[in-house]
Amino acid sequence: MRVMLIDDEEISLNVTEMTLKEFDDVNVVGRFMDPYAALKIMETSHVDIVFLDIEMGDVHGIHFASLITKKFSHVQIIMVTAHPQYALEAFDVDAVDYLLKPINKKRLQKAIEKVRRSIGKSDANTMEDTVSFYAETLGGFNLVDNKQNPLKWRTKKVKELFLFLWMRKGIPVHKAIVMEKLWPDTNQEKTTSLLHTTVYQLRKKFKEKGVENAISFNNNHYTLNVSVRSDIKEIEKITQAQQLSPTDTEKLLLLYKGDFLEEEDFIWSLSLQHQVRQSVLRYLERCISVYKDSALVESCLKKMLDIDCYQEEYMYKLLVFYKQTKNVSEMKTYYKNIESRLEEELGIEVPLKIKELYQQTI
Incomplete structure (x- = not known):
């Protein structure tokens, strides 16, 4: 719930x-x-x-x-x-x-x-004409039904097939593309058999939830016919909006718990994962340049560093923020964090620009 x-x-x-x-x-x-x-x-x-x-x-x-x-x-x-x-x-x-x-x-x-x-x-x-689901895709992946019960997948490939078709947003996908993306190193005869079995299991799973025709197949193309709301759709709506809204920003900060399908190892999802990550970072960069609410700006900067913890420009901007807000204690704490992250973990020195800013302030 x-x-x-x-x-x-x-x-x-x-x-x-x-x-x-x-x-x-x-x-x-x-x-x-x-x-x-x-x-x-x-x-x-x-x-x-x-x-x-x-x-x-x-x-x-x-x-x-x-x-x-x-x-x-x-x-x-x-x-x-x-x-x-x-x-x-x-x-x-x-x-x-x-x-x-x-x-x-x-x-x-x-x-x-x-x-x-x-x-x-x-x-x-209540008899509903459409059975709907909600997908959490940021960080881990979880799909829940109307009663908030998580779907349990028979195999990892059944889950992957669902995600692959769902991310096509209703656009039919050729059978050959599905086989190539999900079973790239398997011979065609075996791949065809695996695909048919996986499609059957996916249809069966959604039929148990009241969806009779979850996957349609026409002219060698598969289409997913399932109503799914998701955190990724909410993120896309926020980042694509022309006007910034503090409420939407707070919602994004709450939703973005990690990269898209971060805990899965689907090669085909890496490109979209990068796109989502970059769109969120660009959105947060807009936020810190516009908002006057210091608490919200700080939250945006911290989220940017959660997403890209080794980005020197983000480190510098957070230190500048602490300097401008005269928060010396937080500046000291975060600078020590930078030293630990760069020198101890990576074996590299703190960039001169960051070091000079810190020394001039403390």
Whole structure:
């Protein structure tokens, strides 16, 4: 289940997220101190449960819960507050449960069970024409169905075939190309047999999930007919937008947990992996040149270095940022990190430009 946390206190967000990590089927996909930023993210990102604080400065959680349920009727809301007097109002907006701070683990477990039952009933009573899935592709790869159950692949090649066809975005792929990309060092007779078996297993997997014709085959071309939303599509939408949005930037920072299919060893995916990485870096470079919010600029710089940790220009820019914000302690800490990374790991000296900047500041 995909969970979003909304609270105007950072400590409360940290505690709730830490407690939820004990539930295997719960995945925190976003945490926000600004409720309207969370609402905007929900327009493009699937969420099952929202843990919502009631008293958030100018925004009252009861009123905000009604906004969520009007726009996203499938979302289950769990109200969280230090004030027990709001319990009846919480249930008036169809909150599935009401938790008092500090959150009790046993009480939280009961609330999660209520949501599981509620989602189960909704799925049982709703006949959908289209079965949809969500793919997490940044860092590791995971594909989940409508009930947030991960798909288990019979073989690695079944998973690879799905990804290869899916990344063609509905464009038919010739049988010969599929065989060449997935079995480059296998003779044609064996490859044909392996392809037929893998296609059969992939069709069978999606048929179990209610998709009758997951792969079509016409004129020697294969096409994937599965509705899949994904983190990579969300990233592409953000990076291709002409206007920068701090909310979108925060969403990208949250989504980009690693390179595209980083944990897989598919040779055919390396080109796209590089393209996505470069588009994200170019986007973040735009952000640091435009945004005035120092916390957001710092987050962008750190993400750039997460993506390309040996890029000297990014190292220099982060040190310049710490100098401009007069954050000497962070500058010292990060410079030691540079020394360790370059001198100890790679056996090379810290670039003169970076060294001089540090010495002039400290």
